[in-house]
Amino acid sequence: MSRFILFMFLSSLSANAQALYPDDPVEFEPKPVSVTEVAKRKLSDYYDLVRNTLDTPGQLNRNASKPVRAQAVNTLGEPMQGAWWVKRHYYKPMTLDELVAGPGKDHPPAPQGSWTVVGAKNEGITPGFVILDGKNELYFIKFDPLSQPEMATGADQVAIRLVHALGYHVPENYLVEFSEETLVLGKDVTLADRLGRRRPMTRRDLTEILLKVPKNSHGRYRATASRAIPGTGIGPYRYHGTRRDDPNDFVPHEHRRDLRGFAIVSAWIGHDDSRAINTYDALVEENGAKFIRHYILDLGSTFGSGTQRPNSPRSGGEYLFGWKQSAVQLFSLGLAVPYWAKASFPNLPSIGRFEFARFDPERWVPEYPNPAFLNRLPDDEFWAARQIMSFGNEQIHAIVGSAQYSDPKAAEWLAQCLIQRRDKIGRAFYKKVLPIDKFEVRESQLVFEDLSEKADFGAAGPYTIQWFQFDQKTGATTPLPGATGSLLPAQSGPYLVAKIESGSRPNQRVDVTLRLGISSSPTVVGVDRLW
Amino acid sequence: MTKQVIILTLNCLLLLSPPGLGQTRIDAIEQQRSEHQKQLAPEKNTSAEAFLLRLKDEKILERISYGYNGLRAKLGGLVTGGGFALGPEYFREDLARGSVLIRTGAQISFKNYQKADAQFTLPKLLGGKMFVDTRASHRNYPGIGYYGPGPDSSKSGRANYRLEDTALDSAVGISPSRFIKFGGAAGFLAVNVGPGTDDRYASAETLYTPTQAPGIDRQTNFFRYGGFGQFDWRDDPFGPKHGGNYLVQYTRFEDRDLRLHDFNLLDIDLRQHIGFFNRTRVITLRAHTQLTDSRGGQSVPFYLQPMLGGSDDLRGFRPFRFSGNNSLVLNAEYRWEIFSGCDGAIFVDGGKVFSRRGELNFRDLEASAGFGLRFNARNRRFIRMDFGFSHEGFQVWFKFNDLFQQRPLGTAGSQPIW
Numbered sequence: 001m002s003r004f005i006l007f008m009f010l011s012s013l014s015a016n017a018q019a020l021y022p023d024d025p026v027e028f029e030p031k032p033v034s035v036t037e038v039a040k041r042k043l044s045d046y047y048d049l050v051r052n053t054l055d056t057p058g059q060l061n062r063n064a065s066k067p068v069r070a071q072a073v074n075t076l077g078e079p080m081q082g083a084w085w086v087k088r089h090y091y092k093p094m095t096l097d098e099l100v101a102g103p104g105k106d107h108p109p110a111p112q113g114s115w116t117v118v119g120a121k122n123e124g125i126t127p128g129f130v131i132l133d134g135k136n137e138l139y140f141i142k143f144d145p146l147s148q149p150e151m152a153t154g155a156d157q158v159a160i161r162l163v164h165a166l167g168y169h170v171p172e173n174y175l176v177e178f179s180e181e182t183l184v185l186g187k188d189v190t191l192a193d194r195l196g197r198r199r200p201m202t203r204r205d206l207t208e209i210l211l212k213v214p215k216n217s218h219g220r221y222r223a224t225a226s227r228a229i230p231g232t233g234i235g236p237y238r239y240h241g242t243r244r245d246d247p248n249d250f251v252p253h254e255h256r257r258d259l260r261g262f263a264i265v266s267a268w269i270g271h272d273d274s275r276a277i278n279t280y281d282a283l284v285e286e287n288g289a290k291f292i293r294h295y296i297l298d299l300g301s302t303f304g305s306g307t308q309r310p311n312s313p314r315s316g317g318e319y320l321f322g323w324k325q326s327a328v329q330l331f332s333l334g335l336a337v338p339y340w341a342k343a344s345f346p347n348l349p350s351i352g353r354f355e356f357a358r359f360d361p362e363r364w365v366p367e368y369p370n371p372a373f374l375n376r377l378p379d380d381e382f383w384a385a386r387q388i389m390s391f392g393n394e395q396i397h398a399i400v401g402s403a404q405y406s407d408p409k410a411a412e413w414l415a416q417c418l419i420q421r422r423d424k425i426g427r428a429f430y431k432k433v434l435p436i437d438k439f440e441v442r443e444s445q446l447v448f449e450d451l452s453e454k455a456d457f458g459a460a461g462p463y464t465i466q467w468f469q470f471d472q473k474t475g476a477t478t479p480l481p482g483a484t485g486s487l488l489p490a491q492s493g494p495y496l497v498a499k500i501e502s503g504s505r506p507n508q509r510v511d512v513t514l515r516l517g518i519s520s521s522p523t524v525v526g527v528d529r530l531w
Numbered sequence: 532m533t534k535q536v537i538i539l540t541l542n543c544l545l546l547l548s549p550p551g552l553g554q555t556r557i558d559a560i561e562q563q564r565s566e567h568q569k570q571l572a573p574e575k576n577t578s579a580e581a582f583l584l585r586l587k588d589e590k591i592l593e594r595i596s597y598g599y600n601g602l603r604a605k606l607g608g609l610v611t612g613g614g615f616a617l618g619p620e621y622f623r624e625d626l627a628r629g630s631v632l633i634r635t636g637a638q639i640s641f642k643n644y645q646k647a648d649a650q651f652t653l654p655k656l657l658g659g660k661m662f663v664d665t666r667a668s669h670r671n672y673p674g675i676g677y678y679g680p681g682p683d684s685s686k687s688g689r690a691n692y693r694l695e696d697t698a699l700d701s702a703v704g705i706s707p708s709r710f711i712k713f714g715g716a717a718g719f720l721a722v723n724v725g726p727g728t729d730d731r732y733a734s735a736e737t738l739y740t741p742t743q744a745p746g747i748d749r750q751t752n753f754f755r756y757g758g759f760g761q762f763d764w765r766d767d768p769f770g771p772k773h774g775g776n777y778l779v780q781y782t783r784f785e786d787r788d789l790r791l792h793d794f795n796l797l798d799i800d801l802r803q804h805i806g807f808f809n810r811t812r813v814i815t816l817r818a819h820t821q822l823t824d825s826r827g828g829q830s831v832p833f834y835l836q837p838m839l840g841g842s843d844d845l846r847g848f849r850p851f852r853f854s855g856n857n858s859l860v861l862n863a864e865y866r867w868e869i870f871s872g873c874d875g876a877i878f879v880d881g882g883k884v885f886s887r888r889g890e891l892n893f894r895d896l897e898a899s900a901g902f903g904l905r906f907n908a909r910n911r912r913f914i915r916m917d918f919g920f921s922h923e924g925f926q927v928w929f930k931f932n933d934l935f936q937q938r939p940l941g942t943a944g945s946q947p948i949w
Contacts, residue, residue, distance in 0.1 A: 026556045
């Protein structure tokens with residue numbers, strides 16, 4: 001034993017990585033290195049489309065001899081809380097009020113007084129304003145298209161709450177109603193024409209912009225007011241690589257679990273527009289350090305909304321372009337009808353093209369390949385799926401209610417779709433790894449939840465547990481003869497591993513590592529899902 | 532007890548070890564960070580991305596398309612077979628906040644085909660319920676193909692002639708709902724036809740007599756007027772996938788000089804788009820007939836006779852392959868989505884020209900069939916390629932417009948050669 005202690009001591013002085021450290025699992029990202037120089041950047045959506053469609057940016061698992069497991073996670077397989085993601089609903093169930101409040105409920109544009117228009121966009125089909133409210137807070141005002149009242153604004157309200165409850169950083173978006181009289185034109189506001197030439201904006205311009213957006217039955221305009229994100233905007237992030245001027249961004253994005261898992265979230269809410277251009281990096285200062293916080297933006301293009309019009313039925317079913325499917329379509333003369341083309345959509349202008357019957361979470365894709373989504377592995381999918389499954393029917397109905405659809409059928413359909421799609425996600429991804437989680441030691445027994453059983457999909461067990469001693473330095477395990485079952489073995493070292501298997505799923509296993517404390521009870525410090 | 536001491540000792544050793552040497556996870560992460568910090572560099576777009584960004588941000592394509600204060604270069608726009616054409620165009624649709632459209636331009640092709648035209652349109656009168664559209668044009672096409680009259684004309688009988696005309700027309704329309712338009716139009720058309728300049732073929736007057744090709748020997752001018760009605764319930768006129776467009780136009784041509792060529796023209800164009808599988812597949816059906824009526828020894832001049840053949844009707848035949856007093860063409864096209872931005876198409880065309888309206892039936896139709904590709908952006912088709920086959924061989928069409936492009940309402944679009 002003394003040799004073992006000496007070995008461990010010497011090893012602890014080594015800078016080499018080891019399987020477990022004493023501070024594992026790390027819950028939060030370490031205090032960020034202060035960002036000194038960071039450039040504001042713009043990305044080209046065309047370039048992003050072409051590059052991701054015709055090239056393979058990032059380190060893709062499909063090109064690797066051995067898939068790269070998700071990084072930026074702790075030893076429990078959870079992303080560390082911080083600039084990208086934080087634990088929310090699954091980990092500590094949020095109340096209905098919290099879910100409905102979403103990312104914020106305390107800073108809507110002041111309803112009293114006027115809103116000063118300080119910027120406007122009149123190009124294209126979707127006009128918008130930038131306003132300062134009576135409290136001098138900045139908001140971006142976005143509308144629905146004339147032909148689809150409530151579609152984009154409703155989708156944004158629901159999606160922003162779901163994505164927030166799933167742990168991602170999103171802006172505070174409020175559903176507002178106002179009359180034209182609320183708007184006051186600010187000084188020296190200019191408006192760009194379709195060629196980008198700017199000229200002073202007039203009251204008539206403002207009226208003409210409002211002519212392009214729908215009014216409700218009370219003659220008022222419904223819009224999303226997106227509160228300016230705190231900090232300095234420095235442009236979007238990509239779904240591959242790292243930001244080269246960010247000292248804290250050292251894990252390639254295609255390997256981040258939170259971004260890989262966002263594929264499943266996007267499938268759930270029909271966010272086919274999940275691409276770099278719809279993300280946002282903000283340089284913020286907290287606790288004396290400047291760092292970059294990463295946001296998901298522009299969720300108005302979800303639930304069958306294409307923001308300006310209902311989404312194409314192709315949305316989520318296939319990429320805009322793919323060599324194989326294009327060849328199939330070309331040579332089959334269209335007789336090979338893709339599954340998504342057979343979907344049927346109700347005539348609900350405020351929802352767009354969203355359904356659940358043909359939805360296949362494993363086949364769902366965004367508009368074009370997303371390296372992080374492509375890299376997802378079954379444990380990434382499970383990580384997201386179990387969070388999605390944590391939304392109950394009542395909670396989904398309550399969140400959908402925040403969209404304030406004037407047609408009750410629209411709200412009912414959207415809630416129904418979310419519930420059915422949620423269940424399809426659970427069924428699909430609970431099958432790919434053992435669907436057990438929430439491990440803890442209670443009365444010297446290792447206990448956990450079978451999430452599949454909890455969701456009424458049927459238990460994946462019965463489970464067998466085999467105990468091993470664990471060398472946290474090397475990661476090697478040594479079987480403890482006769483140590484089986486949920487009861488912790490009496491004779492063991494500082495670390496134990498429980499290898500949990502199910503006879504019905506021979507290739508799947510979960511290794512749960514426990515650290516045995518002296519004064520405290522054993523702690524789960526590692527979870528590794530194998531398939 | 533011994534076990535607990537060992538664990539405690541171990542943990543203490545791990546925790547008390549000097550920082551920065553990887554004793555904790557935080558240390559390990561910090562180390563990764565410091566490795567990353569050594570490689571920090573300013574964020575910079577690739578030159579390709581910077582170019583695309585500039586293209587979009589500075590609206591370079593829009594500026595090229597719009598030109599300088601509306602003055603721009605125009606490519607193409609002449610009759611099929613006229614060759615590559617280029618010329619200046621002045622186009623403004625933003626005047627008076629979009630309630631006035633002005634366009635004027637001139638093009639000349641490498642085959643010396645020429646066209647100058649102007650358009651003045653008020654599209655939003657009475658809150659969009661009324662429109663006025665005035666057009667003027669002068670065209671000089673020196674080698675238009677002509678194969679002789681009737682359905683039995685021979686492919687080897689190809690000749691050519693010069694078509695030179697000047698037109699001024701105005702249409703006034705009412706649009707009581709977004710589906711319906713009706714109105715009236717009137718205009719003047721001065722025509723000069725002469726020997727063709729394409730020396731590969733005989734000039735038309737050397738092969739065809741005035742009896743066969745009325746008007747080939749003497750020039751005249753026309754006053755024309757008529758009415759039109761349209762019911763258009765297509766889902767998207769620029770890329771229809773569902774709905775129909777039914778158009779009826781009547782035009783009276785009065786020969787002002789020779790008094791030999793007074794006639795009536797009834798043009799019925801029915802199009803139906805049937806989308807299925809969420810409109811990822813579309814069947815487009817079209818029936819188009821042009822019926823003329825000339826009485827009292829009057830005749831329809833050959834250059835105003837309905838014509839068939841070309842990229843918009845019988846796609847397996849050469850342009851203007853058939854001409855006669857009346858025409859009927861039926862098209863069926865099946866389109867399917869290959870990828871977003873490209874549709875495949877298979878089509879069948881049938882049509883004929885005939886001398887008596889009693890022959891308006893489905894017998895003795897010339898047939899062609901083929902396939903094609905349609906490229907679109909935001910559901911606006913901008914390029915199509917068609918390969919049409921018939922018993923006279925095959926034709927390849929490469930066009931920068933959609934199939935069955937609609938001409939202007941009223942008399943301005945009543946000539947067969949557009």
